[in-house]
Amino acid sequence: MAGTMMIKIVFSGGLELLFGNERNQSVLIPPFVPSDNSTHSSLSSSSESSTPSSYNDTPSTGETKAADLEYLIYHLRDHLLKERPELFMENGTIRPGILVLINNTDWELEGEGSYQLCNNDEIVFISTLHGG
């Protein structure tokens, strides 16, 4: 599908343990996604079949938004996370204590969840909750 974005994902600081112990992964994200962050109609992650699914037949309200980091978090939870989602997400965002970097910049400087994804972005998630 035209405009599909490839997003590089890095999990570290122990967070990779929730994601099948794979630190480096990548996902394909459509340019427009459901506003309610429903991910079931979107493109699958690159590790699965790359046949584009028809996300037009989405059962949700049909309202869409440009794909943002908030949507990506839901996508990762629904498609890459292997266990214990409560250790990754809390109240519709990343759990406090997990640091997020967008292209090597603190996501707090980039609008956090409202950051609009671009093709080839690299998003790093680092847990600070594991032993020092």
Next chain:
Amino acid sequence: MAPTSCSLCRDAKAILKRPKTGQQICKNCFFFVFETEVHHTITESELFKPGDRVAIGASGGKDSTVLAYVMKTLNERYNYGLDLFLLSIDEGITGYRDDSLETVKRNQQQYDMPLKILSYDELYGWTMDAIVEQIGKKNNCTFCGVFRRQALDRGAASLKVDHIVTGHNADDIAETVLMNIMRGDIARLGRCTSICTQGEDTIKRSKPFKYAYEKEIVMYAYFKKLDYFSTECIYSPDAYRGHARTFLKDLEAARPSAIIDIIHSGEAFEVKEEIKAAQKAQQTCKRCGYMSSNDLCKACTLLEGLERGMASSVITDRARKNMDAMGPAPDNIRTIPLFRSTPTIAVELPSQS
């Protein structure tokens, strides 16, 4: 969103929002302010004097790895004149400590510092694996905590160091303040926030990262590409600390200064004399000579319980009395080595590989 420029140098692109101040700063300014703040913590508290031998308690985790790197950097930059060592404790936890010790061994090469590894097995005759096999997972953190603290002191004595520095950061200290408040342990509040503690008989211990936020330590490690190991202890979940930590992270998300505010609150608790008086006077352990508030130090008490198969009953004073009532300790109870006057120091020097 247009890139923000650094609020310090006003030149480079900001990469980090500081939790303490909200400032948006670039990578080089971040390295500089982070290191300089630790330097100020060290100099304002007069932690060291030239010629001091200082052991860095190194677990291979993020905090101690960053601490080793920053201590080395500051020692060279400001001519502290310190002899730095890495001191690691091998608790004997298969699959956990093995991997993190590999990280420490790499740090030894990377930072060119002598490394001493001291194991529970060689000190106490028990690995954590063996302890857990005997007592189960319920109280094992009590054993590990007591054994680790004493192992660091004993390891430091064998290195003849004056001082142990540990990677405890501001988040850890705030968490401990909360836990002491929730337990009603007011007497311990002052001590847990002090940057440097020293028992009568033991080596000084201090926390140069007392005011460093965990977020900045992790970001520092990330941007410096430091090599650290992160996983949960397989026996650990210290549930109580876990709740305190989650609560603290939620507070920090709402108001980042919460962490420093809690530390200041802990510092401000004036411990009244009558509470201090209730704490027992220090003496030395009749079996091993380590400082203790009872006839036997905590490690010797726990060890005796393990040897007599009564380990789960030595956690409280009352249980201790019950064990005493069973008769005197057998003669063959191990004496934990103190390394008080070791003539030669067994240190692995960094080899060129």
